[in-house]
Each structure stands twice: as structure tokens, then as C-alpha cells.
Ligand SMILES: Nc1nc2c(ncn2[C@@H]2O[C@H](COP(=O)(O)OP(=O)(O)OP(=O)(O)O)[C@@H](O)[C@H]2O)c(=O)[nH]1
């Protein structure tokens with residue numbers, strides 16, 4: 021459920037547009053007459069518009085350039101019209117205002133995208149075409165370098181090689197390997213494609229590309245439908261140092277809060293003082309709760325006590341950050357295992373999600389990390405960060421084929437809104453699109 025407990029899109033009801041009320045009493049001052057006029061105009065425009073968030077925002081933000089009183093009045097009007105309860109609307113707007121202050125943003129161009137992201141989450145509209153196509157564009161742009169590495173070379177190969185002969189397949193395999201798809205995955209993919217081309221008697225490059233896209237998409241397991249556990253849901257975040265674990269936790273916390281959940285962050289990386297501080301700063305910025313003990317404390321004790329705190333504070337989601345590096349790798353795995361065991365003893369089912377965060381720019385190393393953490397601790401899902409600007413995004417295909425662990429989110433930049441749900445279908449499409 022979104023941030024707002026109940027919304028009703030009143031203008032998408034097929035009622036006749038409201039006519040402006042009776043003439044204002046003479047006693048009304050000019051300001052309120054002016055506000056009644058723009059409200060009536062905006063209401064009419066919204067009623068006649070397609071019920072899509074981007075369209076609503078275009079109307080709301082029309083002619084505005086700065087975050088001034090007009091903006092707040094119009095956003096308030098939008099939320100009122102959607103019959104968002106006043107307290108929730110107030111909360112949403114004050115959080116957003118605080119964020120603008122923190123970021124020192126003033127121009128609408130600087131924050132329009134974040135505003136749309138927040139509204140999509142809060143209004144539970146992220147699955148609508150509008151947001152999906154925004155995400156697809158973002159994914160495509162983020163994958164530009166990977167695309168260049170793969171799809172440009174494949175296009176060239178298709179133009180140069182008139183038939184699907186052995187030279188073609190050899191070269192295709194080489195392109196895939198160079199695109200960080202990995203040796204095993206590349207051979208497996210080529211083999212599947214060969215079979216398909218033979219069986220379906222594919223002869224044109226268009227048909228080949230369609231089959232290729234289809235084959236790539238089929239590598240990804242359909243996301244499992246999860247039943248939400250009784251709160252607090254516990255998420256354990258793992259990953260080697262520097263991959264973007266802490267910022268990813270912040271982005272997840274931000275998403276969950278915009279979706280109406282109360283989030284607690286626990287500083288399980290007690291190895292470095294800076295690790296604890298960094299998480300605390302993110303907790304403040306995102307408005308999440310924060311739980312920590314002294315540097316050097318036992319991380320399992322942090323997790324244990326944080327779960328108590330999450331229960332007592334009625335939190336919906338507890339996210340436990342962990343260290344990415346200790347004196348030795350064996351120590352790290354033992355420590356992570358212990359955190360997991362302690363959480364499980366305290367609450368059967370917890371941690372409900374053990375998430376491995378990996379850095380997309382590290383290419384095939386990601387596979388070794390996945391193996392290490394999966395064998396050492398056991399992981400349920402993978403989040404890949406820093407896909408923006410890397411040519412090594414092909415590694416996603418190796419993860420899908422070799423590990424069959426679902427990739428749930430991808431990081432496409434440093435902003436809060438840059439962590440988005442991952443879709444294998446979109447990925448395959450983006451990778452091969454022009
Ligand atoms: N471009 C880009 N940068 C990212 C992304 N995710 C994280 N980063 C950046 O990566 C850097 C490292 O992020 P952290 O969150 O500190 O990484 P960490 O894994 O917690 O690191 P340690 O705690 O030091 O082990 C930061 O500068 C982030 O802004 C992403 O999706 N895209």
C-alpha cells in the first residue's frame with residue numbers, strides 16, 4: 021500500500037466537469053478569488069486529462085519555475101482532490117519540503133523527477149505504464165556503454181556476415197565474452213541461439229535479433245510472489261566494501277517510507293566508525309529510525325537489539341547494514357552467518373530477505389562474490405549498483421544463468437530515485453534496442 025491510505029481519483033470519474041461555484045460574495049478578498057479561479061481552472065484541466073501521473077504533474081507544474089507558494093498550493097490541491105487524508109498529505113509535503121531544503125533545490129527542473137518518483141510510490145502508481153516507460157528510458161540510458169559494447173558489435177556482425185555459419189557463431193561468442201557476459205554464459209547462449217535459428221529457420225537479422233532478445237529475457241526467473249511477513253520484516257544487506265551497500269540501504273529505506281512503511285536502519289558494520297556515521301547520516305536524510313552500538317561491538321548483538329527496537333517502535337521494516345571487509349574473509353563469513361542465526365533464533369523467518377549488493381562495474385568479479393556469499397551465508401536476492409556508465413552490464417546475464425538468484429533492483433545513479441525494480445524483460449529489450 022502506498023504512503024496515502026486512501027485515494028480516490030475524483031476527476032477520472034466520468035462526472036460532468038464541475039462548473040465554478042456561484043459568484044463569490046463581495047466580502048471575499050482578491051487573493052481568495054484568485055485562488056478559487058486557478059483551482060477551478062486546474063480542476064477542469066485535471067478532469068479532462070488522461071489519468072496519468074506525468075500528465076497530472078505537467079498540469080500542476082505548468083508555468084511554475086520555482087518551489088514557491090504556488091507550488092505548495094497546487095500540490096496541496098492535487099492531494100486534496102485525490103482525497104488524501106489531510107494528515108498524510110501534510111506529512112508528504114513537509115517531508116518533501118525538508119528534502120528540498122537539505123538538497124538546496126529551488127528550481128522545479130532540479131526536483132521534478134524526484135517529485136514524480138515520490139508521488140508514484142506514495143500513490144502506488146509505480147506499475148503504471150507511465151512510470152514503467154520512465155524506468156525503461158532510464159535503464160536504456162544507464163546501459164548505454166554496455167549496449168555499445170554488445171548491440172553495436174552484434175549489429176555490425178549481422179551486417180557483415182550474410183549467413184549464420186560457424187564464423188558467425190564464433191564471432192558472436194567473442195562479442196559476448198568481451199561484453200562481460202562471461203565464458204560459460206556466452207557459450208550456453210550461443211548454443212541456445214544456434215538451436216533456435218535452426219529450428220525456427222531464422223534467416224533475417226530482424227528475426228535473429230527478436231529471437232536473441234527473447235532468449236535473453238528467458239534467462240531471468242519470474243519474480244516470486246512474496247507473502248509479506250508480520251512486521252517487522254527484516255532485511256540483511258551483504259556485500260564487499262565499496263559496492264554501494266550503505267547508499268543502497270538508504271535508497272531502499274526511502275522507497276519503503278514513500279510506500280507508507282516505517283523503517284529502522286541498524287548499523288551492523290561496526291568494523292569502521294565511519295561506517296556507523298555514514299548510515300546515521302542517511303537515516304537522518306531519509307527520515308528513517310537509526311539503531312547503533314559502539315564501534316567494535318559484536319554485529320550480531322547489534323542485529324539482536326535492533327530487532328527488539330524495531331518491535332518496540334512498531335517498525336514495518338528493519339534493514340541491517342553489515343561490514344564489507346574484516347581482517348579475513350573467513351571471519352567475515354562467520355560473522356555474517358552469526359548475524360543471520362541470531363536473527364533467526366529471535367524471530368523464525370528472519371531475516372526475511374538476505375540481499376547481496378554487488379557493483380556492476382566490477383564485471384565478472386560479481387560472479388565470484390555471488391558464489392562466496394551464497395555458499396558462506398546464503399542469499400535470497402541480488403541488487404546490482406552502478407550500472408550507469410559501465411560497459412560491463414553484461415554480467416547480469418551471467419548471474420541469471422549461473423546462479424538463478426533473482427535480481428530485484430538495479431542502481432542507475434547516485435540519486436535516491438536511481439534505485440529501481442529490475443525487470444529481465446526490460447533489460448533484454450534495453451540491451452538490444454537502438
Ligand atoms: N553512479 C553510481 N554510484 C553509486 C551507485 N550506488 C552507490 N554509488 C556510489 O558508490 C559509492 C560507495 O557507496 P557506499 O554505499 O558507501 O558503499 P558501501 O558498500 O557501503 O561501502 P563500505 O561501507 O565502505 O564498504 C558512493 O559514492 C555512492 O554514491 C549507483 O547505482 N550509481
Ligand SMILES: [Mg+2]
Pocket residue numbers: 265266267289295298
Ligand atoms: Mg557501507
